[in-house]
Amino acid sequence: MSDNKKITVMTLAFMAFSTVWGFGNVLNGFIYFNGIQVILSWVMMFVLYFIPYSLMVGELGSAFKNSGGGVNSWVYDTIGPKVAYYAGWTYWACHITYIASKGSGSLKALSWAVFRNAETYDTFPTIGVQMATLGVFLIGCFIASKGMNPLKKLLSLAGTSMFVMSILYIIMMLAAPAINPGADYVTIDFSLKNLIPNFNIGYFSSLSILVFAVGGCEKISPYVNKVENPSKGFPKGIIAMTAMVLVCAMLGTIAMGRMFDPVVINASEESFNSYAANGSYWAFQKLGEYYHIGDTFLIIYALCNLIGQFSILILSIDAPLRMLLDNEKTAQYIPSGLRKKNKYGAYSNGIKLILVLAGAIIVVQTFLPGAAAVLQQLTRLNSVCMPLRYIWVFVAYIALRKAYDRIPAEYRFVKNQKIAYFFGGWCFFVTLICCIMGMYNKDPFTFAMNVITPVVLTALGIIMPKLAERERAKESGK
Template sequence: MSDSKKIVWYNLAFMAFSTVWGFGNVLNGYIYFNGIQVIFSWILMFALYFVPYALMVGELGSAFKNAGGGVSSWIHETMGPKLAYYAGWTYWACHITYIASKGSGGLKALSWMVFQNGTTFSSFGTRPIQFATLAIFLFFCWVASRGLNPLKKLATLAGTSMFVMSILYIIMMFAAPAINPNGGYLHMDFSLKNLIPQFNMGYFTSLSILVFAVGGCEKISPYVNKVENPSKGFPKGMIALAIMVMVCAILGTIAMGMMFDPADIVANFDAYNANGSYWAFQKLGQYYGMGNALMIIYAACNAIGQFSTLVISIDAPLRMLLDSEDARQFIPTKLLKKNKYGAYVNGIWMIVFLSGAIILIQALVPSADAVLTQLTKLNSVTMPMRYLWVFAAYIALRKAKDKFNPEYKFVKNQGIALTAGAWCFIVTAACCLLGMYKEGDMFTTALNVITPIVLVGLGLIMPAIRKRENSNSVSE
């Protein structure tokens, strides 16, 4: 690639920023960590986890610049095909809970668009909403089974617009007191005592929310070697990314602190988890005399994003797993069956069973808002499980230092590199395990424990089923 076509470091930072960050991360941090106290936790998370994580991804991407399978390819090169299958399976399995949450999130967004309040959705009752969510989920499974994926462009558009809305919120909120001094903003206490959180059980069991928020930067690994002067340009871009994300997290948190009282959030937690982002844009519109216009735009973007992500998440991770030659040798042949449209029809049926079961189980939850809270926590427990493979691949890469020669290295010192990899692995695993527990709610705790066990267990028995199939075909 000629130098004129190389990506400069600040362009890389902006590309990664739009991939990693979103408005929901600001809201989740604010409500789970007692308002502006989350600022302390964000700074720690960025300094001790996100920056080394992003720089390790850069080294992996540089070492395996021609490998197109992402994390699975890295594991294949460093640890062999069977562990590469497990990495691919984990990536797919994490999307089962994610898929189950998208229908509920999309319905919530539509409700805000139509009724313009947060109470109507809950008033329908949990069971009717979960059955409606199941119907939407089954419809999009049918769409995927027909080989159709008409929402890819809409997903890109929705993702971009949500990113723009997130930045717009911060800018408009900071300008609001000058434009409307009598808007009724809340006063925040920035004393050190008020900024340092209480390190209790609730704090540690919520850290998975922050890990979930900052994860996913491995998506930018294909661009490492396309950066101008990768050894200097890539870390520059990643540090710029970390600064941008940290600034947005802190400014977004302060903006929310002008709107929402943490004490009220504690008293109405499920309602804020389900409606907080819509209330934020509704209040912002009121400060500017725009009524509900900003909220409706945000809800429309969110609805499109939720539903388009739903159909893409049914189709894309499944294809990534089953199209992989390394993974196929460990997967039962029935799951590899395609219909006339080229869709892995039995794989989609497996998604129907697993995600559908989560949707139906939540019909037992007392309120529709509580369902959304439960799904947020479940995703924060399961989705970061895929990051474990990133750190495992990095440790294996550094241990095989004589075999691979990446153009860019996170750090030259071998001991520091291995310690950083082990640290991020342990932090991720600990946050996932601690995040499973919810004080006073054994139903949610059980769901958070059983779901990963079932998904991991399925992945472990698949190779045994395939091995038995192979043995039977040889004996015949």
């Protein structure tokens, strides 16, 4: 790539920012960490986890610039095919809970776009909502089984518009008190006592939500060597992106603090669930009220979210499955039946497995007391399962450093091997421990789901190579 086509530091920073950050991260941090008390937690998460995580991804991307499989390829090249299979399985399995949440998210967005209130959706019988969610999920599976991804452009459009609206919310909410001083705002207490979190079991069991929020920057790894002066330009871009995310987290939290009172949010379990499920919609609805344009912002946000949620549902059924089953290097560990394609080129049996696993989660949640409780539990479940895929980034990084002389990289996070091992191990254990602590919940049903789901998905991943081995033995007549 010629110098005039190289990616600038700020271009990389904006690319990474749009990949990592979203409006939901601000909302979840505010709700689950008692309002502005999350500010200190964000700072600690960025300094102790997010920055080293991002810079390690940069080194991996630089070392494997020609590998298109991401984490799977990194693990394959540093450790071997079987471990690479487990990395691919983890990435796919983590999406099962994510897929189960997208149908509920779509229906919630549709309800807000039509009824413009939380009460209508939240008062629907849970069994009715979950059956409708199952219907949306079945439609997504049907489209994915046809080998079609017709919503990719819509997904890109919705993702961009959601990013723009997130920034717009922060700017307009911070400006609202000056433009409309007579509106109803919450007074924020910035005293030190109010900023220090309460380090109790609820705090530590929610840390996985913050880990989930800042993860996923490995998607930008292919661009490391396309940056101007990668050894200096990439870390500068990552640091700039981190600063942008930190500023948005801080300002977004303050903006939300002028709008919502944590005392009201935490008044009861029902109130908390309602804010967790509807907070983003209330935020844009209130913003429209401050600027005297009614529900305009709300409707735009709800429609963007509706398109995005359904598009992500289809892509999450299709893309992770292809990443797992398209990899010929790890095909020996997967039964041939699971790799069967239909006439459209879709992995039909793989989609059926997704249907069983994600469908079971949807059906089990019919026992929850209300639609809002379902969405709150899915947020918790995703925060436990989804970050588990990040541990393979750190496994690959430690393995890369062990092959320091064998596998060169134009960019290195740090030169000292002991420091590199420390950060790789540190981020690995932070991710794992936060996910394990995130399993705890005072509600026995949610606690059980948080434990059983990853255990079942892990067990399936261990069983698959055994089934594939038995299949080969049978075919060879042994």
